[in-house]
Amino acid sequence: MSEVTAELAEVMVELAALDDPRTRAVNERHGDDHGVNLGKLRALAKRLKTQHELASGLWKTEDSAARLLAILICRPKAFTRDELDGMVRGTRTPKVHDWLVNYVVKKSPHSEELRLSWSADPDPVVASAGWALTAERVAKKPESLDLPGLLDVIEAEMRDAPPRLQWEMNHCLARIGIERAEHRARAIGIGERLEVLKDYPTSPGCTSPFAPVWITEMVRRQQDA
Template identity: 80%
Template sequence: MAGTTLTETVLAELAELEDPKIREVNEKHGDDHGVNLGKLRAIAKRLKTQQELAGQLWETGDSAARLLATLICRPKAFTRDELDAMLRDARTPKVHDWLVNYVVKKNQHAEELRRAWFADPDPVVASAGWALTIERVAKKPEGLDLAGLLDTVEAEMKDAPPRLQWAMNHCLAQIGIDHAEHRARAIDIGERLGVLKDYPTPPGCTSPFAPVWISEMVRRQHAG
């Protein structure tokens, strides 16, 4: 097609992959895209890294395009302020998660953003700060106040909005799994608060209820 840009071509390809049934399932989780993520990843693999295209796809505001953008961008090419603006604009769960996991975590400003977002009054932004904190708990806990994190979880998780609550709960479980000296307290907090205790868990999957999650992961570590 004469005059068609690469961005337009990619958007047309994503539109062709739109599946109403996938969209219906995703909408139950607060997402607004209907593209099979395996097929979307295949497009990303074909396109490889293209920072300019990624920026143009992000600017469309379309969730499928933004998911693709997180896969083909150069994470280290973004400034701190660009990532902050993108995170605040990424309101659907999947786009938010992929931006944090595939872009922000690989960026040189990740720690600075973690500290800024952690205490943000917007619970969705704060959940990104907690997600980055979970990464620190698991991989680089030096300098983190784990007892202080447990204090915050104990005081705030019960009444936190869903996405922030989920991130806090994950942090609680991660502390219990990775840090034996805090395990008993993490399990006790989970038991007393009861957050996600009744979460429907498919067969073969681990419950997100922190005491069960911690116990199962520790059991697997010892079994391995």
């Protein structure tokens, strides 16, 4: 047994010991299938530090807690474009998908190529990853993006999109409205007409994901800063 294989076995035993039925029950209500407290998972990742080979082994187990840990200890730039494409296509649970896109794909030199490939993918989960990357570009590098064209697609498709894809399209809509004053009125108007996430339950002190409210509040904060 190699050193990495032995460590993988040890880590899987430790993850199993961290599994809590109450945490699992809460996570399952949100579509996730693991019972490990994320604070404890991050503490384990901090102890292990970056270990890309171990991360690859953890990912291959297909266990959600192991995959979350893999994301935290991998080297994002070490994955090839095809590896990332396969990882996103093989990820169904929301938390693993969210972390994979935000902690790994966004840091990859292949992110723009994947954004273009994924955004129009027939698989709505894969497409949602493309839209998440597009929202990131709107915020950080909007040059060469066809923002009116993006708004056209959002206006035509967001209302009837599957939930995860709809969420990321709405995020992109809000990001355009927040970052680009010249498109703000149209972004708010689209949100008001489509009413996507208008009734989404929002905790006290948090901003609603309903685009008109989200845009207005974030712009207000920018102006007050």
